[in-house]
Structure formats: C-alpha cells, structure tokens
Amino acid sequence: MKTRLTGRVWKYGDDVNTDVIFPGKYTYSIADPREMALHALEDLDPGFVAAVRPGDIIVAGKNWGCGSSREQAVVCLKEAGVGAIVARSFARIYFRNAINQALPIVTCDAVDGVENGDEITIDFAAGTVKTPRRVFTFPPLPAEVLEIIEDGGLIPHVRKQLGR
Amino acid sequence: MGKTFAEKVLAQKAGLQQITAGQIVTVKPDRLLTHDNTSAIAATFRKIGVARVADPSMNVIVLDHVTPAANETYAISHQATRAFVAEQEIAAFYDIGEGICHQVLPEKGHAWPGAVIVGSDSHTPTAGAFGAFAAGIGRTEAAAVMATGEIWLRVPESIRVQLHGTLPARVSAKDVSLYLIGLLRADGADYCSVEFAGEAINAMSVGERMTLTNMSAEMGAKNAVVEPDEKTLAWLAGRVTQPFAPVYADADATYASVIEMDTTTLAPQVACPHTVDNVAPITEVAGKRVDQVLIGTCTNGRLEDLRAAAEILRGKHIARSVRLLILPASREILQAALAEGIITDLIAAGATLLNPGCGPCLGAHQGCLAPGEAVLSTSNRNFKGRMGSKDAAIYLGSPATAAATALTGVITDPREV
Structure with missing residues (x-):
C-alpha cells in the first residue's frame, strides 16, 4: 500500500447502500470485474463511470456500504479506478470486503471539509486526510488488518500463510 | 465483571479465558x-x-x-x-x-x-x-x-x-x-x-x-x-x-x-422509500396506491406469516389493480401451509404462488417492478432499484399490513379490515 495518495474527490452522503453501488440484478450474472466497473454507482450517480479517473477518492458520510454483503460493491469501485474510500463510518461487511480486496479505507469526518472535485491527500503513515479547508486525522487500522491490505488482499495473505 | x-x-x-469488546x-x-x-x-x-x-x-x-x-x-x-x-x-x-x-x-x-x-x-x-x-x-x-x-x-x-x-x-x-x-x-x-x-x-x-x-x-x-x-x-x-450448551449473557x-x-401500544409500522430506517406508523402512509404486494422472503415467509395473511384474505378477493405474490421461505413451510389450507385460501383470494426461494426480493426475477410502480413487501430492504426499476417505490411492512393492502390496492391498516 502506498503511504500517500492524492486524488480527486467524489462526495456522497450518508447510508449509501450496496444496491446503489452495484445493483442486485447483476450480482449473479456478471463475473468479470471490468464489466462490474461499468455499473459502479449506477443507481446513485449515473455520471460516475464515464468521468471517474484512476486514483480518485470517494468521500462519504456515515455507514458507507450498508445492506447486502455483495463484494462486487467494492470490486466495481476498485476496478473503476477508485484509490481509496474515506467515510465517517463504514458498514461492517463492506469494511471487511474492502480490506479483503486491498482497497484502502479511512474512517474520518473528511466529508465535512470537501466539495466534489477537490484534490485531497491521504497520508496513511501519519493518519491524516488533507483537504483544501482543513486536515482530518484518523486512527490506524489494527496490525492484523493492515497486514492483509499490505499483502495485497485476503487471497494473497492466505496464500502466504499457507505457504502457497 | x-x-x-x-x-x-x-x-x-477462541479458547480464551476472557475476552472483551474490541x-x-x-x-x-x-x-x-x-x-x-x-x-x-x-x-x-x-x-x-x-x-x-x-x-x-x-x-x-x-x-x-x-x-x-x-x-x-x-x-x-x-x-x-x-x-x-x-x-x-x-x-x-x-x-x-x-x-x-x-x-x-x-x-x-x-x-x-x-x-x-x-x-x-x-x-x-x-x-x-x-x-x-x-x-x-x-x-x-x-x-x-x-x-x-x-x-x-x-x-x-x-x-x-x-x-x-x-x-x-x-x-x-x-x-x-x-x-x-x-x-x-x-x-x-x-x-x-x-x-x-x-x-x-x-x-x-x-x-x-x-x-x-x-x-x-x-x-x-x-x-x-x-x-x-x-x-x-x-x-x-x-x-x-449434536450436543450443545446454550450461552447466556451475564x-x-x-x-x-x-x-x-413497551410494545403494548405499538401501531403497525411501514418503511418508506428508499431506506429501511425511513419508518412511519401506518396511519401516516395509509392510502398510498400500490401495484404489487409481496408476502414472504427470509424476513416474513414463515407459517405464522402466511397464516396472518390468510386470516385477512380468506373468503375475500384482492383488488383488481394489485398483483399479490406469495413466497414461502422453505419447502417445509410450503408443505405445512398446504396442509393447513392456507395456500388454497390465498390462491382463491387471487394470489400468485412462487416457489420457495428469494424470488423478487433482490430484483433478479419473479416479479420485478416497472418505473413508476409501487410495492408493499414483507421483505427487509427497500433500497432504490432493489426490486427492479430504480424509479419504483418499495414500502416494507408486516404480513398483516401486506394482506390488508392487497385487499384494497392502497396501503391499509390491518386493524381496520
């Protein structure tokens, strides 16, 4: 994982659920991550897919990723190029899914200090999110969890553990 | 402690003597x-x-x-x-x-x-x-x-x-x-x-x-x-x-x-579009037109749920403007409901019976919604686009509320039918 990430903000509200991040009607019919990316945020922000650029950062309110456990709601954003998600809080299965896909997630209130299109910098080592208006701090992830992200996600992590 | x-x-x-939250x-x-x-x-x-x-x-x-x-x-x-x-x-x-x-x-x-x-x-x-x-x-x-x-x-x-x-x-x-x-x-x-x-x-x-x-x-x-x-x-x-030992909180x-x-004075509740926490007592949403009613799913597809619906619909017929879908949560429940005559009563009242499974709850098949339509469902989620069109409205309620709503074609207080 990079220690710093600078990217352009996509700002969203509270309680964004996995049905609007990746609609349920595709969950058993689309298996290719690149095809998943074409439907990212389709029912919330239809303009997202065409305009997202690699390294962009989603900044949201509370309870990002609530609802269904579908992991495609992480994979579609990662494939679309999202570099990190910063939210006031995350739904717990989404939180685990993001770790397992090695998509960096940051829990802090940066949504209070950004507008759409702002450039912000996440410093994972220092635990800060710098926005044009102020600097937000966040607690580090537990060591066990950080190790999974640093290994590149749960599958590489388990392969390492099992010596494969 | x-x-x-x-x-x-x-x-x-985990094989540990004592652990704490976190x-x-x-x-x-x-x-x-x-x-x-x-x-x-x-x-x-x-x-x-x-x-x-x-x-x-x-x-x-x-x-x-x-x-x-x-x-x-x-x-x-x-x-x-x-x-x-x-x-x-x-x-x-x-x-x-x-x-x-x-x-x-x-x-x-x-x-x-x-x-x-x-x-x-x-x-x-x-x-x-x-x-x-x-x-x-x-x-x-x-x-x-x-x-x-x-x-x-x-x-x-x-x-x-x-x-x-x-x-x-x-x-x-x-x-x-x-x-x-x-x-x-x-x-x-x-x-x-x-x-x-x-x-x-x-x-x-x-x-x-x-x-x-x-x-x-x-x-x-x-x-x-x-x-x-x-x-x-x-x-x-x-x-x-296998043997088991129940675990109780201290x-x-x-x-x-x-x-x-205290549940003694609780009124029927309805979750309005498009989040499950957008909840109102039924008195505030009664009268809204619906096109479809779904009774079933992993939330409310059990025998007591189908029984509650049949109790309201028995001997009557659903509104002409409504499609009523019945989705038992399992084969065992379907068989018990058949044995009790519940399914016969529901079908006579105009219901369509679906096979046990998730049905239209996740919007993949068996009763998806068109733009502009509304459903009263006993399922657990009403997120935008969940049951088909993102321009459909999903209301969540109990089996009794769903049955009463199917009778009239508008969201209806089950205590009044």
Whole structure:
C-alpha cells in the first residue's frame, strides 16, 4: 500500500447502500470485474463511470456500504479506478470486503471539509486526510488488518500463510 | 465483571479465558453458509491453491437466490456449484426448491445455541434466533474460511433490547423491528451484537424471533441473538443431532446501550422509500396506491406469516389493480401451509404462488417492478432499484399490513379490515 495518495474527490452522503453501488440484478450474472466497473454507482450517480479517473477518492458520510454483503460493491469501485474510500463510518461487511480486496479505507469526518472535485491527500503513515479547508486525522487500522491490505488482499495473505 | 453473549461465545470458541469488546480473535466457525454465490466463492477458493476445503462438514450450501435458474448464465452458475459440492464431498447441500438459506440452515439442523456461524449473506444474523452467534461476511472471506477453516472476528460491543408488554392484535415482530430501526437508524447497531430479551420476546414464536434477528442487519448489527428457551429447544428437537450448551449473557454484562420498549401500544409500522430506517406508523402512509404486494422472503415467509395473511384474505378477493405474490421461505413451510389450507385460501383470494426461494426480493426475477410502480413487501430492504426499476417505490411492512393492502390496492391498516 502506498503511504500517500492524492486524488480527486467524489462526495456522497450518508447510508449509501450496496444496491446503489452495484445493483442486485447483476450480482449473479456478471463475473468479470471490468464489466462490474461499468455499473459502479449506477443507481446513485449515473455520471460516475464515464468521468471517474484512476486514483480518485470517494468521500462519504456515515455507514458507507450498508445492506447486502455483495463484494462486487467494492470490486466495481476498485476496478473503476477508485484509490481509496474515506467515510465517517463504514458498514461492517463492506469494511471487511474492502480490506479483503486491498482497497484502502479511512474512517474520518473528511466529508465535512470537501466539495466534489477537490484534490485531497491521504497520508496513511501519519493518519491524516488533507483537504483544501482543513486536515482530518484518523486512527490506524489494527496490525492484523493492515497486514492483509499490505499483502495485497485476503487471497494473497492466505496464500502466504499457507505457504502457497 | 459480567460478560455479554458475544464475549462469552467468542471466548469459548477462541479458547480464551476472557475476552472483551474490541479485541480481535481467531475462531473456527461451526458452519459456513453460502448460496448461489458458491460458484464465485469456489472460483476464488481455487486461486488460494489448496485442493480440498478445510472441513467439508462446516459447509452448508443452499441454492435460493435465483431458483430455478432464470436463464443460461444462472444455470451455468448453479451447475458450477453442484460440481463443487460433488468434488468437495459436501453433504449439506440443498438444491433449488428447498428454500431460503436462512430458513433451511436451522430447519436442517445447522444452527444451535452457542454455535458460531458465518455466511456469505448479510442476513446471516437470522440464525441468532436460535442462540447462535451468526454474522455475515463477503465472498472472498468465505473462500478463505473454506481453505483455512478459520476467520478473524472483532469482538463486538453489545446492545441490549428489552421488550416489555404484549403485542396488540395484527401487530407483529416485523412492526417491532421496523420501529426499532426507525429509532436506531441504519447504522444504530453498526459492528454491534444485539441481544433481544423481555416478556414480549418470550411470547413470540421462534419464527417471529427470526424476523427480529433477520432485520437486525438493517440497523448495521454484526449479529443478533435471542436467548434460547423451551420454545427454541422444542423447535430444534429432532433437527440438531449434536450436543450443545446454550450461552447466556451475564446479568451484570456491560452494554454500549440498553433500549427499553413497551410494545403494548405499538401501531403497525411501514418503511418508506428508499431506506429501511425511513419508518412511519401506518396511519401516516395509509392510502398510498400500490401495484404489487409481496408476502414472504427470509424476513416474513414463515407459517405464522402466511397464516396472518390468510386470516385477512380468506373468503375475500384482492383488488383488481394489485398483483399479490406469495413466497414461502422453505419447502417445509410450503408443505405445512398446504396442509393447513392456507395456500388454497390465498390462491382463491387471487394470489400468485412462487416457489420457495428469494424470488423478487433482490430484483433478479419473479416479479420485478416497472418505473413508476409501487410495492408493499414483507421483505427487509427497500433500497432504490432493489426490486427492479430504480424509479419504483418499495414500502416494507408486516404480513398483516401486506394482506390488508392487497385487499384494497392502497396501503391499509390491518386493524381496520
């Protein structure tokens, strides 16, 4: 994982659920991550897919990723190029899914200090999110969890553990 | 200092004397529940590079989400799951028609007091109605559990919900759930274990308790639990073959919060579009036109739910403007409802019977909505686009509310029909 990430903000509200991040009607019919990316945020922000650029950062309110456990709601954003998600809080299965896909997630209130299109910098080592208006701090992830992200996600992590 | 249910059951499983909320522990779950996503999980499992699942007896696989296969893509997915089951010699496989995984899991004896269950579905906490610790996980994580037989879990903080009093006529566990979600909001129990207790819970059937634990996912809970009693043990008798020891929270356990609620004067509740915590008493939404009514799913597809609907619809006919879909949660429930004459009554009233499974709840088949349409559903989610068009409106309510609404074609207070 990079220690710093600078990217352009996509700002969203509270309680964004996995049905609007990746609609349920595709969950058993689309298996290719690149095809998943074409439907990212389709029912919330239809303009997202065409305009997202690699390294962009989603900044949201509370309870990002609530609802269904579908992991495609992480994979579609990662494939679309999202570099990190910063939210006031995350739904717990989404939180685990993001770790397992090695998509960096940051829990802090940066949504209070950004507008759409702002450039912000996440410093994972220092635990800060710098926005044009102020600097937000966040607690580090537990060591066990950080190790999974640093290994590149749960599958590489388990392969390492099992010596494969 | 006393311990919560989650602290006690996870300490036991982790082989530790004592643990506290916030700690991360590694446990070997008793069961891993997967459904139609098993084919995708199997593909990820193969990437890990181990040939065999760690413990085939841990796996419970139920095809329920899009069953029977709606098209060739789904058929290929089901085929891959069946091949994986055969290859890995997994005994607990339930093919299409058996029912919804959260119902089939306990019916077939895979949930018991004190068990730790993880499942690749967000409504896995349903099994907490039997005194199990049951939590949802993602697909990749399910593949890792298959390979290693283990999972890390953060020991959750706990919320105690004490329900006092009795439930009025035509007010049910679903109304209690919706009221609590409206109160706590969609993230009110994020990461938490929710313990349900009190005389209103004791009075509920096991099926009603499953509605409460099922809906706890909509307040963000990691798991929810109802302490086992004689009703639990009677329900499990003849299903669970192995010995088990129920785990109870200590009386002096530490809770993040304690919620006291008297259900005696509760009115039927409805969750309005497009979030489950957008809850109003039925008096505020009565009169809204609907095009479809869905009674069933893992939330409210049990015998008591179908019975409540039949009690309102028997000898009458649904409004001409409405389509009524009945979706029993399992084959066992469908058979019991047939034996009781409930299905005959519902069909005579104009209902369309769907096979046990997830049906239109996730918007993949069997009754999706067109733009501008509205549905009153007994399911657990009303997110935008969930049941088809993103321009459709989903209202959530109890089976009694759904039946009353089907009669009139507009959202109707079941106490008034």
